[in-house]
Amino acid sequence: MVDPYHDISFEERMSHVDFRVSGKPHIAVDTEVCRSCTTRACVTACPANLFVPTDDGGILFNYEQCFECGTCYQVCDESGAITWEYPAGGHGVVFRKG
Numbered sequence: 001m002v003d004p005y006h007d008i009s010f011e012e013r014m015s016h017v018d019f020r021v022s023g024k025p026h027i028a029v030d031t032e033v034c035r036s037c038t039t040r041a042c043v044t045a046c047p048a049n050l051f052v053p054t055d056d057g058g059i060l061f062n063y064e065q066c067f068e069c070g071t072c073y074q075v076c077d078e079s080g081a082i083t084w085e086y087p088a089g090g091h092g093v094v095f096r097k098g
Ligand code: SF4
Pocket: 029, 033, 034, 035, 037, 038, 039, 040, 041, 042, 043, 051, 059, 075, 076, 077, 078, 081, 082
């Protein structure tokens, strides 16, 4: 099957993305749990680069440009570090083409 998006650049793909940000985070990260994490798997796995390690050993997280792919939740093996739910109706990422 031919990929209909094969010739579309990353920048053009992103131009079709809207983030309808809710005031209520749909992902919560317990940064106290993160402090004892040795893998920091979320930092490299998140395609939107929303997990940022800090100099003091912490993690900063921003939910506002989340693609809702679930990767961080899958790769994190520290119990209780990530609490996930989908955004409330009408909020979150929207992909549109055409
Ligand atoms: S979210 Fe999970 S993988 Fe990422 S730093 Fe925290 S405990 Fe580690």
